Amino acid sequence: xxxxxxxxxxxxxxxxxxxxxxxxxxxxxxxxxxxxxxxxxxxxxxxxxxxxxxxxxxxxxxxxxxxxxxxxxxxxxxxxxxxxxxxxxxxxxxxxxxxxxxxxxxxxxxxxxxxxxxxxxxxxxxxxxxxxxxxxxxxxxxxxxxxxxxxxxxxxxxxxxxxxxxxxxxxxxxxxxxxxxxxxxxxxxxxxxxxxxxxxxxxxxxxxxxxxxxxxxxxxxxxxxxxxxxxxxxxxxxxxxxxxxxxxxxxxxxxxxxx
Numbered sequence: 001x002x003x004x005x006x007x008x009x010x011x012x013x014x015x016x017x018x019x020x021x022x023x024x025x026x027x028x029x030x031x032x033x034x035x036x037x038x039x040x041x042x043x044x045x046x047x048x049x050x051x052x053x054x055x056x057x058x059x060x061x062x063x064x065x066x067x068x069x070x071x072x073x074x075x076x077x078x079x080x081x082x083x084x085x086x087x088x089x090x091x092x093x094x095x096x097x098x099x100x101x102x103x104x105x106x107x108x109x110x111x112x113x114x115x116x117x118x119x120x121x122x123x124x125x126x127x128x129x130x131x132x133x134x135x136x137x138x139x140x141x142x143x144x145x146x147x148x149x150x151x152x153x154x155x156x157x158x159x160x161x162x163x164x165x166x167x168x169x170x171x172x173x174x175x176x177x178x179x180x181x182x183x184x185x186x187x188x189x190x191x192x193x194x195x196x197x198x199x200x201x202x203x204x205x206x207x208x209x210x211x212x213x214x215x216x217x218x219x220x221x222x223x224x225x226x227x228x229x230x231x232x233x234x235x236x237x238x239x240x241x242x243x244x245x246x247x248x249x250x251x252x253x254x255x256x257x258x259x
Contacts, residue, residue: 081237
């Protein structure tokens with residue numbers, strides 16, 4: 001596939017599973033939002049309920065909510081995607097079951113994904129001028145492991161085996177894959193701008209009460225997170241198929257008489 005096709009095709013994969021993704025996605029978002037508000041309320045109750053303490057509780061609770069939402073949608077979208085591309089579409093319940101079956105590798109992938117992202121981004125921001133280099137390095141780290149989850153869901157073998165297999169499939173194509181990851185980040189940033197306008201619009205009806213504002217802001221952040229994770233996970237599945245076709249001729253059909 002061309003670079004443009006790798007950007008466009010994931011949305012066809014999303015469209016093929018739009019009902020399941022929308023239903024489970026919004027349900028997960030609603031549950032996580034309730035959890036986030038609960039953590040904020042608990043943090044506020046344990047402190048002096050000052051604006052500063054509520055702000056800290058909001059940031060921490062939102063970060064936890066974002067991680068949990070990404071974890072669920074990452075596994076769910078990958079399961080639906082690999083089912084579609086392998087010719088065995090899954091129902092939403094079966095896709096959720098695949099998360100449980102691959103819980104350990106999915107958890108290991110998500111934890112390492114978060115740790116490397118946070119460490120490199122923070123170190124880049126700490127020195128300011130080094131941030132572009134940190135993002136460049138991060139994009140290459142992401143590229144090597146980009147198809148690890150589709151490998152795990154289709155081929156199995158555990159996290160370490162999936163990462164090793166991912167590096168093999170992406171070898172020689174790490175640069176374009178890193179560029180794809182960076183372009184996706186840019187597009188998601190542009191998409192986030194109108195989504196952030198939703199809470200500002202709704203605040204005209206809800207007013208500026210603390211809990212109304214907190215609910216709108218955290219919901220908008222979770223909505224952007226959900227959209228970004230679904231898009232990225234679908235792209236992983238498409239890239240997995242593309243790289244197997246390039247390296248292993250997955251799309252070549254051998255006549256039975258020649259087998």
